[in-house]
Amino acid sequence: MTLHELISTRVAAALAAVGVPDAPAAVAPASRPEFGDYQANGVMGAAKKLKQNPRELAGKVIDALDLAGIASKIEIAGPGFINITLDDGFLAAQVARQHGDVRLGAGTDVMQKVVIDYSSPNLAKEMHVGHLRSTIIGDALARVLRFMGHEVIAQNHVGDWGTQFGMLTAYLVEREEDGSDDMLALDDLEGFYRAAKLRFDEDEAFATRARDYVVKLQSGDVRVRALWERFLDISLTHCEAVYARLGVQLTRDDVMGESAYNDDLAPVVADLKAKGLVTESEGAQVVFLDEFKNKDGEPQAYIVQKQDGGFLYSTSDLAAARYRADKLKADRALYVVDARQGLHFQQVFTVARKAGFVPADMQLEHVAFGTMMGEDGKPFKTRSGGVVKLAELLAEAEQRAFDLVSSKNPDLDEATRRQIARVVGIGAVKYADLSKHRTSDYVFDWNTMLSFEGNTAPYLQYAYTRIASIFRQAGEFDAHAAIRITEPAEHQLALQLAQFPELLQQVAADTCPHFLCAYLYQLATKFSRFYEACPVLKSEGDVRASRLALCAATAKTLSTGLGLLGIEVLEAM
RNA sequence: GCGCCCGUAGCUCAACCGGAUAGAGCAACGGCCUUCUAAGCCGUAGGUUACAGGUUCGAUUCCUGUCGGGUGCGCCA
CATH class of the missing domain: 3.30.1360.70 (Arginyl tRNA synthetase N-terminal domain)
Known part of the structure; x- marks a missing residue:
């Protein structure tokens, strides 16, 4: 409790x-x-x-x-x-008990199976800043829920289907016939996509071939299918590189793309028809929803099959919802997706429930997040107006952090500074995002983020290294020695530590990682005050032992908490 | 036209089913390194919570309206 x-x-x-x-x-x-x-x-x-x-x-x-x-x-x-x-004694006992628990007292009483749909990049292109929030918010939520003892099933609902893949595979073939090194071209997925699009727009013959490839892909043509798979493999490898750099836990096993639901689309529509939910309208198969009104005040149309017979993401999202209920047996399904798709998910959830695709007691939640803005208040772009590749963003974060580390600690060797820069730079980017309320748009500002002062990841990491430094100089000590609270700063620190479980509960219930950030910032602040007010190594006997134990509990909570945000700590920085 | 979100200090952001004097960071100003890492700590200053009403012991929070911004609404995802 x-x-x-x-x-x-x-x-x-x-x-x-x-x-x-x-x-x-x-x-x-x-x-x-x-x-x-x-x-x-x-x-x-x-x-x-x-x-x-x-x-x-x-x-x-x-x-x-x-x-x-x-x-x-x-x-x-x-x-x-x-x-x-x-009471100080009660608080001390609470901290001690928590410190001895692998879940830091935050284990759940009611274990749930939770599906989290996050990251979900479009494999036709390279990952860009637009994928950052879903990826790291989803990763943080996955870590928190797992830590509490829930069973989390990550679902990377990648965009691996649709007309653009006809274009891309057709271009892949053309490049090979030209004798070009396609692997080289694919090293820059974004450029490859642009080049293919250019061919598509300018060359009618190519466009025709691309459309033909779509048909072949969808009808299971072996050669086109193999090309498509090769393309996906390369694209996924790009994603994995970004995930690795970001420290995100997604793997190929978590990939459950749109194409995975292909065989379910027709049955989904058939089921909707059987339940009398579908009406034909202007040649399309449509579910009309009284819950939502369109611009004429009539029930809003939710198209599940186009007039040409093709399916849409509305169909595959229904198939996915059913899969998560039937096959994965989820108690709760989270969709970490841009807030602009709010209406879409309300419709998906409504139709899925009406059709009985998901049971009434299964929670369906759109974990919506706002847009990342540039300093001008408009969606974040490069100076020339292009999309910012995630890989480039992360590289810049690391470089900026490296420059700062080098100025703060010029005596460290370069490899060490690189390592610190990596942890600090990536941590700063993630923390800057995670610390904002996810529903609001937020301004991405290098200067705020990488000032590395105040409420930033480096501040938290720095608090940890100060403790680590104390430990290095403390010699042998008992991390679980009796805690005796006498100073106000100790009381405040212990109180904060003891609130970790209830904080995590809030994060899990409201799917808001920024609660955890605010908590950790408070914890680091309270530790810093304790650090100023209460000498650890200079004190003696029980007091020294108690303060070392408080430090140990703080270090554990800080590293665990940051770890749940997907942010690493350092022994020195 | 309708739906959803938002408007809080100069800037970036908080504020837990409505709670006490609306909190942090940055920027500004002033202190603290013969003492565990100063990426730190302490202090000063900074607000009509867009505006106008309403509900009540109490409103940044709930309701209504106005203004301003964002976003979405039938064959893309």
Whole structure:
């Protein structure tokens, strides 16, 4: 049970004891240090219901409130707040117990099977900044849920199907016939795509061949299919290089592209028809949804099959939803996809439920995120207006970090500085993204991100290296020695550590990694204050042992927390 | 036209089913390195939470309207 749950339970019991059993306890971390550690705000609402004086009711609640051995101080404040200060001994024990647990006390009681659809790049092109958010938000959520004990099934729903692959395979053949080194050309997927598109637009014969290749690909022509597979292999290799550099855990086993659902598309439409959900309209097969209105105020059309018989992503998304329910047996399915597809997913979810493709108790959630903007407030582009390749973005991050490391620590050898730069640079990019609320558009700014000061990944990494440095000089010590809290800075640090489980619960429930970032930033800040106020190595005996144990718990929580964001820590920087 | 999201300090962002004096970082100014890494710590200054109403003990949060921005809405994904 988390601290928050524990206190909520006790306050709720006290409220019940004074005659308001259904009143929410409304327990929250205290908004200010002078209000203690937690505050219960439920009394005011309850008093209203009972038409009683809130401060009087608060008094009764406090009399009934059993926090023996948990709180050292309980006070009424303001119009009826109950401020709770936790007992130092209790807090110390809580930190110790958590530190001894492999899940740091955050293991879940209710294990779920969670499908997470994320990254999902279009394999026709090279990965660009547009794929960054889905990839790292999804990766962070996957790590958090796994850490808590859930079973996570990653699904990389890559774009590996459609007309563009006819064009690309046709161009691949042409290059080979020219005797060009296609592997060389494919080294620059983006350039290859542009060149193919140019041929397609300019040469009618080529365009015809490309369309022919689409047909052949879809009818299972062996030669075109082999070309297509080769193309996908190369493209996936590019993705894997980016994943490796980013430290994202996706592998080929997680790839479940659009093409994987090909054989399911016709049956999906047939099933929809059988259930009477489909209407033919202007030659297309359409599901009309009363839940959504179109521009004329009529039920919105959701096309599942084009008039030429072709299927759309609306169809494959339905097939995927069914697969995740039937085959994967998911309890919860997360779609880490751009917020602009919000309406689309509402439609997918609605149709999937109406058709019985997913059971009523399976959670379907669109984990929407906003757009990455440039400093001009417009979608992030290169100076010339092109897309920014992810590989280039990461290279720049590492280079900028290298320059900074070199200026801060010129004595380190280059290999070490490169290594630090890699961890710091990549961490900074990821943290800058993950620390923002995912639903909002955010401005990508090198200067803010790589100032490496304040609320950035390097600040957190730096806090960790300071602890690591202490350990190097401490000699032998017991990381699990008894913690004895005496200083305010120790109390604040221990409290923060003890809140790790409830924080992770929030991240998992709301699929918001930025909660974890904010938490870790707070943790690092509280550690830094402790570091300034409480000498560790200079102290002696039990105090020294206790502070070393606090350091150990902090280091563990910082590295674990950053690890859940997909960010590494360093022993020195 | 309708739907969804947003508008918070000069800039970038927070604010946990409505809670106390709206918090951080950057930038600005002022302190702290014979003491565990100063990528740090402490302090000062900075706000009519776009605007106008409403709901209530209490509103950045909920409701209505206005203005401003973004995005989406039948055969791309």
